[in-house]
Amino acid sequence: MSWLSTRMSSYQMNYFLKGSVSQASLALQRAGQELSTGRRADMFGDLGPRAGVAITMRAREENTQSYIEANKVLENKLEAMLSAIETVRGPVEDVLQAAIVNKESKSLGAAAIQAQARAALETVIGTLNISFNNEFLFSGTTSNAPALNRWDSADADTGLSPEDVIAAVLGSGPTSTADVTTMMAEIDQIFDGTHSNANYHFEASFYxxxxELDGGGVPNNRIAGRLDQDQELVYGVQANDQGFRDVIKGLAVLAAVDIQDIADEDTYRDWMDAAVNTLSDGQQGVLAASANLGFNQQVVENAKLRLEDISIVQRKQITTYENIDPYEVATRMSSLETQLQASYSVSSRLSNLSILDWYR
Structure with missing residues (x-):
């Protein structure tokens, strides 16, 4: 070996030095990349079989982040739904209080109740038709359509508006207590879907x-969201839930009839009693929906916090595999720079050799 080295030509020496310089330059470039990014430039080469573990952990972390982002969107969606429900409760409560004041007899505010109820109807319907990310929030899984028809807008299938249906049943209003019983029974059939005229049903001309039920009488699925791989949350609140039906029914009774035209006192009291009871039931139902949404918000928040904690652990584990020690890399770079400088110096001296040097 010493014989070969002592007899190696300057060309061969220069060739080997160029190869050494090239390798050192590539290593220096890689070390610089690692120092700037903080991550291994060749994870497979450095980790070998352990690289598969790092890839699996990275995929798991990406999956966790997707759930975190989805939960953030769901939080905003639930907040929009809760805000809408609170908006519904306000005008309904105002009408309810006015009706309670006028329940036993007509007071000064009786003249305004019909207009107030009609305005509240418009607010309730408009609010329950809100959308979020191009999805109507209170339409259930049929989220591409507004939940409710406008009060005076005809349904595309039945050709009847909600106002048409109620007017067909109530006409000019009750004139006796028997009328109150008959009319309210028919109104109940409209809103529970048992009326003899299917076009009058709430889910036909209103919603x-x-x-609520499929063709076989089985409850339809509600909107649900997956909080993580193992947890699903059913959170759907729909405009055909009983609380909203009662609210619309109570407001419709007061909006369709001018209570000042009910002359008989017993008839008036029975009519107002029915309206107040229906609105009270509706308010209780809407309040329950609001409380349920608030509970669901807490469930989503807890799931998001749990996933964020898991993400912290996973990212620390990934760091141990993918990241480099900057001090070790800096030391390696310094060594490579020294090596390159020595190689450049030798190459420079070899390139300056001449046959004339042998005669000196």
Missing amino acids: NGTP
């Missing part, structure tokens, strides 16, 4: 979303 456009997912029906």
Whole structure:
């Protein structure tokens, strides 16, 4: 070996030095990349079989982040739904209080109740038709359509508006206590879907979303969201839930009839009693929906916090595999720079050799 080295030509020496310089330059470039990014430039080469573990952990972390982002969107969606429900409760409560004041007899505010109830109807319907990310929030799984028809807008299938249906049943209003009983029974049939005229049903001429029951009488699925790989949350609140039906029914009774035209006192009291009881039931139902949404918000928040904690652990584990020690890399770079400088110096001296040097 010493014989070969002592007899190696300057060309061969220069060739080997160029190869050494090239390798050292590549190593220096890689070390610089690692120092700037903080991550291994060749994870497979450095980790060998352990690289598969790092890839699996990275995929798991990406999956966790997707759930975190989805939960953030769901939080905003639930907040929008809760805000809408609170908006519904306000005008309904105002009408309810006015009706209670006028329940036994007509007071000064009786003249305004019909207009107040009609305005509240418009607010309730408009609010329950809100959308979020191009999805109508209270339409159930049929989220591409507004939940409710406008009060005076005809349904595309039945050709009847909600106002048409109520007017067909109530006409000019009750004139006796018997009328109150008959009319309210028919109104109940409209809102519970048992009326003999199917076009009068709430889910036919009032509501456009997912029906409460399918064709076989089985409850339809509600909107649900997956909080993580193992947890699903059913959070759907629909405009055909009983609380909203009662609210619309109570407001419709007061909006369709001018209570000042009810001359008989007993008839008036029975009519107002029915309206107040229906609105009270509706308010209780809407309040329950609000409380349920608030509970669901807490469930989503807890799931998001749990996933964020898991993400912290996973990212620390990934760091141990993918990241480099900057001090070790800096030391390696310094060594490579020294090596390159020595190689450049030798190459420079070899390139300056001449046959004339042998005669000196």
